[in-house]
Amino acid sequence: MKALVYHGPRQVSVDEVPDARIEKPTDVLVKITSTNICGSDLHMYEGRTDFEQGRIFGHENLGEVIEVGGGVDKIRVGDMVSVPFNVSCGHCNNCEHGLTNYCLTANEPGVAGGAYGFADMGGWAGGQAEYLRIPWGDFQCLRLPEDAKGKQNDYTMLSDxxxxxxxxxxxxxxxxxxxxxxxxxxxxxxxxxxxxxxxxxxxxxxxxxxxxxxxxxxxxxxxxxxxxxxxxxxxxxxxxxxxxxxxxxxxxxxxxxxxxxxxxxxxxxxxxxxxxxxxxxxxxxxxxxxxxxxxxxxxxxxxxxxxxxxxxxxxxxxxxxGQAPVKRYNRHLRNLIAENKITPSWIVSHNLTLDQAPDAYQHFDARDEGWTKVVLNPTQ
Ligand code: NAD
Ligand code: ZN
CATH class of the missing domain: 3.40.50.720 (NAD(P)-binding Rossmann-like Domain)
Known part of the structure; x- marks a missing residue:
């Protein structure tokens, strides 16, 4: 699959990488239709963290479920889902208290909190790619309403x-x-x-x-x-x-x-x-x-x-x-979007393909006039 890969400070390229795939029964595989560039990506893009070369960016992910593991029973193939940037298991002491931003399972022992495509947040692959593996898929995926495909620039803000x-x-x-x-x-x-x-x-x-x-x-x-x-x-x-x-x-x-x-x-x-x-x-x-x-x-x-x-x-x-506990709010915010009470897409400045991502990173990093929020559409 194609993915946006980090190669060093301010160096990213769209590379061919091994396909994301189901690895555990509780995994969900998502075909990414919208994935945004975030100010948080810039900490890594600028080389101010220990983000490893070869890793894939992307923690603001939305897409269509194309495969589910044998242990997944709520999320179905064909669902459009928003994926919280926090990787969280749902059953550790913190997740059980609603603190999915500090999941005790999604990072190495002694460090709480996981995220896709992030330095020091558990090493999970990001979703600025054609496909993304979602661990603990039933817990993590937020199912979107029927109108999701037509309102992706709004719903895509729910992941972060x-x-x-x-x-x-x-x-x-x-x-x-x-x-x-x-x-x-x-x-x-x-x-x-x-x-x-x-x-x-x-x-x-x-x-x-x-x-x-x-x-x-x-x-x-x-x-x-x-x-x-x-x-x-x-x-x-x-x-x-x-x-x-x-x-x-x-x-x-x-x-x-x-x-x-x-x-x-x-x-x-x-x-x-x-x-x-x-x-x-x-x-x-x-x-x-x-x-x-x-x-x-x-x-x-x-x-x-x-x-x-x-x-x-x-x-x-x-x-x-601290990190935001996305799951605490994303259902209610999804409902506000569904009922047209809020339209967060008003900040979207660009909808681009994955191939255009390296150029978009440069503009967004420079805070160039008019580059407020870039939504990448890898598989649309
Ligand atoms: P951004 O870099 O696009 O926006 C930051 C804005 O701050 C810019 O418009 C910049 O002009 C402005 N700014 C710079 N210096 C300023 C100053 N002295 N006073 C007022 N404004 C100033 O990034 P973003 O995507 O909006 O993200 C903002 C921050 O939020 C980043 O640090 C990002 O990593 C963080 N973030 C945190 C979480 C979380 O869960 N806690 C989630 C997402 C993003
Ligand atoms: Zn973000």
């Missing part, structure tokens, strides 16, 4: 960024009528803005500096905050009568850029602590990793964030963080 944006807002503790500031207007930040709107936020502010991304935020009624035009913290204070936002979401991660040119790997966290009110809450889904060899200074290389814990403590704020 829509539940992740929702999780950021959930962890922030937002309740209806409150205000929220979201750092990062990339795909994840835009999904957090959509989620906050659905959850009844009175005011949603999105901080970024790319005009195309800020415009997408504006299209769903959020207030765009351009940090290239002045301190984002000051702008949030202005929007909130000097009180600060009730809630905040971090959707950038350790690759945050400082418009002032200073490299600070906790810049967005510190901006959040400053922008959110005393006793407010923050949800951090942007990725921070234990080691960042590409970081500009030694502390950051060790994965240590320069987080202003003093102010965070003084303001009595709360923070949640």
């Amino acid at each position: 960024i829509l539940p992740t944006g929702w999780h950021a807002v959930e962890m922030s503790g937002l309740t209806p009528g409150e205000t929220i500031v979201i750092y990062g207007g990339g795909p994840v930040g835009l999904m957090a803005a959509l989620s906050a709107t659905v959850k009844g936020a009175a005011k949603v502010m999105v901080v970024d500096r790319h005009p195309d991304r800020l415009k997408l935020a504006e299209q769903i009624g959020a207030i765009p905050i351009d940090d290239s035009k002045g301190s984002p913290v000051d702008q949030v204070m202005e929007q909130t009568g000097g009180r600060g936002a009730d809630r905040g979401a971090e959707c950038v991660g350790y690759q945050a850029h400082d418009p002032q040119g200073n490299e600070d790997n906790a810049l967005t966290l510190n901006n959040l602590v400053a922008s959110v009110k005393f006793t407010g809450g923050i949800g951090t889904v942007g990725v921070f990793i234990p080691q960042d060899p590409g970081a500009p200074d030694e502390l950051a290389q060790q994965g240590k964030a320069r987080f202003d814990f003093g102010t965070f403590w003084f303001k009595g704020q709360q923070m949640g963080c």
Whole structure:
């Protein structure tokens, strides 16, 4: 089969690799019809992780079931399914408590949490390919409604960024009528803005500096905050009568850029602590990793964030963080899409073939104007 393979920093190609196949009775084999490029892929693409050469990218997967193992009895051949990016077994202590983001079976002993096509997340092959093997298929696959084939650009957001944006807002503790500031207007930040709107936020502010991304935020009624035009913290204070936002979401991660040119790997966290009110809450889904060899200074290389814990403590704020538990939210979000209550496809900028993926990675990595969210369609 054809698959997008990593060959070193910023080097990927579409190669012929052995077909994905059923290996265990509980496996499901999916023909991939939509698989997206994610900001998370860029950590590996840029060579900032120990992602091994020869591995296949892709954790945002949707497709048609073409074969099931002998132990699969709920998912059927022909089903269109969304696959959560978290690989999870369904029966370990964490999965049984709904913590499928920290499955104890999907990674090596002592490390919780698995993912397709990821560094340090269990070594599972990714789905930027024609076919993908889904372990524990009955537990993992989310069956999509009849209209799935025609609405793939919406349903494809269920595997990761829509539940992740929702999780950021959930962890922030937002309740209806409150205000929220979201750092990062990339795909994840835009999904957090959509989620906050659905959850009844009175005011949603999105901080970024790319005009195309800020415009997408504006299209769903959020207030765009351009940090290239002045301190984002000051702008949030202005929007909130000097009180600060009730809630905040971090959707950038350790690759945050400082418009002032200073490299600070906790810049967005510190901006959040400053922008959110005393006793407010923050949800951090942007990725921070234990080691960042590409970081500009030694502390950051060790994965240590320069987080202003003093102010965070003084303001009595709360923070949640980590990988999103996609299964906790994907059924309800699927139903909102099915009933046309939300159309997350508004952020899709490109539908491309697998062969076009190397070029798309370059554009998305450069955050080129107009390259907001790329959906690859390997077998359509
Ligand atoms: P992205 O890189 O396309 O978007 C990040 C955005 O942040 C960009 O638009 C960029 O301009 C903006 N940005 C950079 N510096 C900023 C700053 N100082 N202030 C405000 N905005 C700034 O990526 P994405 O796909 O939207 O993903 C965002 C983050 O979420 C990544 O770290 C990704 O790995 C992570 N993620 C986490 C989970 C999870 O489960 N926790 C899931 C998916 C993605
Ligand atoms: Zn992703």
